[in-house]
Amino acid sequence: MDLEQNDVSLEQIAILHNRFKQLSQNEETLRRDDLKTIQDLESNPIRSQIIEAFFDSRNFQNDGVGSVEEIGFEEFLTVMSYFRAPPQHITEEQREKIRRSKLRFLFNMHDTDNDGTITLEEYRHVVEELLSRSGALGRETAKGIADAAMLEVASISVGPMAPDDFYEGITFEHFLKILNGVEIETNMHIRFLNMDATVLCK
Amino acid sequence: MMPRLSSIVPESCLLIVVGLLVGGLMKLVAEVPPVLESKIFFLYLLPPIILDAGYFMPIRQFTENLGTILMFAVVGTLWNAFFVGGLLYGVCQFEGHRLVNVDLLSCLLFGSIISAVDPVAVLAVFEEIHINELLHILVFGESLLNDAVTVVLYHLFEEFSSVGTITVMDVFLGVVCFLVVSLGGIVVGAIYGLLAAFTSRFTSHTRVIEPLFVFVYSYMAYLSAEVFHLSGIMALIACGAVTRPYVEANISHKSHTTIKYFLKMWSSVSDTLIFIFLGVSTVAGPHEWNWIFVVATLILCLVARVLGVVGLTFVINKFRIVKLTSKDQFIIAYGGLRGAIAFSLVYLLNTDHFPKRNMFLTAIITVIFFTVFVQGMTIRPLVDLLAVKKKQETKRSINEEIHTQFLDHLLTGIEGICGHYGHHHWKDKLNRFNKKYVKKCLIAGERSKEPQLIAFYHKMEMKQAIELVESGGGSKLPSAVPSTVSMQNIQPKKSPQDRALPQLSKAREDEIRKILRTNLQKTRQRLRSYNRHTLIADPYEDGWNEILIKRKRMMELEKKISQMNNYLTVPAPAPDSPTIARARLASDPQAWGLKSLTESIPTIKVDLASPQSPESFNMVDEIGKKGSQSKASEEEDGLTMKVPSMTKPRKDKTANEDDDKEPQQRLMRCLSDPGPAGEEDEEDEPFLH
Numbered sequence: 093m094d095l096e097q098n099d100v101s102l103e104q105i106a107i108l109h110n111r112f113k114q115l116s117q118n119e120e121t122l123r124r125d126d127l128k129t130i131q132d133l134e135s136n137p138i139r140s141q142i143i144e145a146f147f148d149s150r151n152f153q154n155d156g157v158g159s160v161e162e163i164g165f166e167e168f169l170t171v172m173s174y175f176r177a178p179p180q181h182i183t184e185e186q187r188e189k190i191r192r193s194k195l196r197f198l199f200n201m202h203d204t205d206n207d208g209t210i211t212l213e214e215y216r217h218v219v220e221e222l223l224s225r226s227g228a229l230g231r232e233t234a235k236g237i238a239d240a241a242m243l244e245v246a247s248i249s250v251g252p253m254a255p256d257d258f259y260e261g262i263t264f265e266h267f268l269k270i271l272n273g274v275e276i277e278t279n280m281h282i283r284f285l286n287m288d289a290t291v292l293c294k
Numbered sequence: 295m296m297p298r299l300s301s302i303v304p305e306s307c308l309l310i311v312v313g314l315l316v317g318g319l320m321k322l323v324a325e326v327p328p329v330l331e332s333k334i335f336f337l338y339l340l341p342p343i344i345l346d347a348g349y350f351m352p353i354r355q356f357t358e359n360l361g362t363i364l365m366f367a368v369v370g371t372l373w374n375a376f377f378v379g380g381l382l383y384g385v386c387q388f389e390g391h392r393l394v395n396v397d398l399l400s401c402l403l404f405g406s407i408i409s410a411v412d413p414v415a416v417l418a419v420f421e422e423i424h425i426n427e428l429l430h431i432l433v434f435g436e437s438l439l440n441d442a443v444t445v446v447l448y449h450l451f452e453e454f455s456s457v458g459t460i461t462v463m464d465v466f467l468g469v470v471c472f473l474v475v476s477l478g479g480i481v482v483g484a485i486y487g488l489l490a491a492f493t494s495r496f497t498s499h500t501r502v503i504e505p506l507f508v509f510v511y512s513y514m515a516y517l518s519a520e521v522f523h524l525s526g527i528m529a530l531i532a533c534g535a536v537t538r539p540y541v542e543a544n545i546s547h548k549s550h551t552t553i554k555y556f557l558k559m560w561s562s563v564s565d566t567l568i569f570i571f572l573g574v575s576t577v578a579g580p581h582e583w584n585w586i587f588v589v590a591t592l593i594l595c596l597v598a599r600v601l602g603v604v605g606l607t608f609v610i611n612k613f614r615i616v617k618l619t620s621k622d623q624f625i626i627a628y629g630g631l632r633g634a635i636a637f638s639l640v641y642l643l644n645t646d647h648f649p650k651r652n653m654f655l656t657a658i659i660t661v662i663f664f665t666v667f668v669q670g671m672t673i674r675p676l677v678d679l680l681a682v683k684k685k686q687e688t689k690r691s692i693n694e695e696i697h698t699q700f701l702d703h704l705l706t707g708i709e710g711i712c713g714h715y716g717h718h719h720w721k722d723k724l725n726r727f728n729k730k731y732v733k734k735c736l737i738a739g740e741r742s743k744e745p746q747l748i749a750f751y752h753k754m755e756m757k758q759a760i761e762l763v764e765s766g767g768g769s770k771l772p773s774a775v776p777s778t779v780s781m782q783n784i785q786p787k788k789s790p791q792d793r794a795l796p797q798l799s800k801a802r803e804d805e806i807r808k809i810l811r812t813n814l815q816k817t818r819q820r821l822r823s824y825n826r827h828t829l830i831a832d833p834y835e836d837g838w839n840e841i842l843i844k845r846k847r848m849m850e851l852e853k854k855i856s857q858m859n860n861y862l863t864v865p866a867p868a869p870d871s872p873t874i875a876r877a878r879l880a881s882d883p884q885a886w887g888l889k890s891l892t893e894s895i896p897t898i899k900v901d902l903a904s905p906q907s908p909e910s911f912n913m914v915d916e917i918g919k920k921g922s923q924s925k926a927s928e929e930e931d932g933l934t935m936k937v938p939s940m941t942k943p944r945k946d947k948t949a950n951e952d953d954d955k956e957p958q959q960r961l962m963r964c965l966s967d968p969g970p971a972g973e974e975d976e977e978d979e980p981f982l983h
Contacts, residue, residue: 108712111711111712111713114713115711127711130710130711131710132706132707132709132710132719133707133710133711135726136703136706136707136710137703138700138703138704138707139707142704142707142708142711146711172708172712175705175708177615198697198700198701198704201704218696218700219696219747222696222699222700222703222747223747223748233748233751236751237692237696237747237748237751240692240751240754241692241693241696244691244692244693245693270691270693270694271693271694271697273686273691273694274694274697274698274701275616278615278616279701280701280704280705281615281705282705282708282709282712282714282716282718283615283714283716283717
């Protein structure tokens with residue numbers, strides 16, 4: 093387990109271990125159903141994708157693929173470490189590395205069939221999920237938004253295309269480019285993993 | 295020469311110089327130059343600027359950095375006030391005969407007035423240098439929020455100086471007072487903001503006065519707060535920030551533009567007047583120059599600011615994720631400009647209680663001049679020299695918006711899994727509360743349920759459509775990105791089973807799509823104008839929509855006409871009367887339907903379901919008969935048109951509305967074209983039912 097840039101302190105590990113035990117009802121492994129019982133996730137529109145991310149071997153940093161049925165504490169911790177804030181004094185290269193790993197996590201969440209690209213269908217699914225809890229607005233708008241977004245990615249990444257060219261899907265490189273403006277390395281973190289003294293709710 | 299001058303010297307400096315000249319002129323003529331009366335300043339000149347700032351405040355960045363801003367505003371200002379006041383007293387004691395009778399309280403009062411960073415000056419200078427949003431919001435937010443501190447300290451010291459002695463109890467009461475003033479101001483502002491939002495819910499019939507509500511309620515918030523000695527500036531900011539999301543969902547597009555331009559205009563005018571008056575008052579005002587006092591003030595202010603910023607940043611960085619670098623600290627310290635608020639506050643001082651008021655006035659003017667001229671002028675080259683990150687001019691893309699929302703939900707979810715109720719959790723709770731209760735109350739009609747992503751998307755589409763109209767139409771179809779990439783590039787290749795169908799060249803598909811869209815829009819246009827109940831309350835509002843559609847139609851029609859072999863006498867493109875235009879298109883056989891090219895694309899039966907004007911209908915009739923013969927010799931390959939028998943639609947006039955809707959919907963899904971047709975189809979659903 094590569095904990096280099098994404099180190100979690102001992103105290104935080106202890107706290108997370110407690111939480112893990114709580115969620116898995118004192119068993120050694122965690123299952124999807126255990127996560128589904130969390131009340132706070134009920135109202136989250138992308139609940140299933142978040143839960144899926146915990147069971148996706150691509151996120152375990154050991155070059156695995158496919159999804160698993162249950163995870164141990166080590167995998168739980170690995171996934172959690174994606175949400176660590178970058179340490180203050182790091183080089184540009186390290187910052188880029190952290191950014192890539194976080195964006196890879198996001199990419200994996202979208203790319204459900206693991207073919208290395210986010211196709212139009214997958215992207216549409218993402219937008220539909222986002223809008224799913226927001227009440228009754230037709231699938232048309234979700235589709236329209238996803239289409240517009242794809243168009244944008246295509247034209248930014250590939251530039252002008254002839255009518256017969258075909259844009260397969262968003263690759264990881266394009267994904268990086270399109271999210272250039274969003275400061276992932278600093279935005280994608282949970283404060284809990286940054287402070288030593290935290291107040292945990294049950 | 296002029297453009298170069300304005301790139302070196304910020305506008306505020308030039309205005310002060312103008313004021314000086316005007317004042318000088320008036321003195322020469324032996325007139326008494328008007329002074330910037332505090333009443334005028336606080337009641338008329340200041341509110342527009344603050345309202346403009348509050349209304350257009352970027353809420354997201356503000357709340358993300360709220361802790362830092364509050365630290366700077368409250369603790370920083372307090373530190374400045376006491377440091378400057380205390381040391382100045384020390385200097386006065388040391389100095390000599392003329393200064394001995396300046397007592398501690400006066401010094402502290404003076405310190406508190408001069409330590410506040412001025413929003414007007416900061417806005418004036420920072421707007422021109424375009425630094426990155428973080429620094430901008432930090433300095434600007436600080437300048438707004440420190441008003442509460444200034445108000446409290448000012449009144450406190452004023453009271454104390456008449457009383458004479460201070461006790462610990464008084465200090466404690468001072469703290470309480472501060473909380474009351476700031477929170478009270480915010481509450482007052484928020485209440486008025488909610489009232490304004492609520493009122494705007496019902497203004498769909500009186501669109502013209504919508505902007506007025508925003509202005510009136512905000513001004514009342516300011517006045518109410520000032521009457522009770524609460525912080526008027528904070529009330530105004532709270533009102534503007536609270537009002538904006540709800541009011542914008544309710545008011546018409548034109549009202550929105552009006553509000554924006556009125557606010558910008560008023561704040562510009564106020565800004566200009568304030569600086570000119572400052573110049574004039576400098577020439578006019580009673581002065582008492584005292585070298586030591588003035589120089590000491592200046593130096594102490596600068597030193598206090600630097601020390602304060604450095605010290606506070608040290609503490610703040612322990613709690614921040616994005617730390618403030620020393621470059622940032624320098625800019626924050628250097629950007630602490632003083633301005634007209636300080637001047638007006640000193641001007642308000644009573645000469646009886648403060649015998650040295652004129653000296654204070656002189657000192658303040660010197661400090662203001664120094665900060666505005668020296669710091670204002672040099673900050674731009676320094677920003678370039680230090681290579682401070684500038685504001686990114688990129689438009690917010692829809693991908694970024696999607697992912698920002700996605701990230702929000704993701705982080706909230708992870709917090710839930712961790713079991714930690716971090717600020718994402720509370721933000722999410724607030725959003726849900728907002729959506730469930732508040733939006734329902736304050737936003738009219740359907741828009742209360744519109745999620746943010748969709749609102750953003752609509753706004754973007756509208757912006758692009760407006761740009762299209764303004765650029766003269768052209769053959770560009772509005773799409774999310776104006777480029778040669780279109781939907782056909784994104785659509786997945788046809789799967790093997792579809793290959794059995796006759797292949798259409800892409801150009802042909804495009805043409806079909808255009809025709810369909812025109813057709814669908816035409817139908818909608820017809821439906822809309824013949825049904826009185828569907829006339830929107832503000833018909834002028836959709837004027838641009840009509841122009842857009844008409845323009846496109848004209849373009850396409852011309853193209854079609856040039857392509858067609860003319861068996862039919864097609865009249866030359868007539869001037870734009872709607873019935874004639876419609877009739878022309880009605881006579882166009884291509885518009886009347888397509889043969890099923892494949893099993894998957896059904897025939898469009900554009901149902902003449904609504905009452906028709908007789909002429910166009912008859913024309914259709916005639917043409918239809920002719921048309922069935924003409925398309926056999928259509929020049930396009932692979933495309934044969936079959937006009938469905940014209941008699942049928944006539945009989946089915948009143949029925950089959952569902953039929954009409956269905957093929958349209960199927961087509962929509964089939965071709966999945968996110969053009970304006972997609973948008974309008976939604977709106978029109980109720981009509982078609």
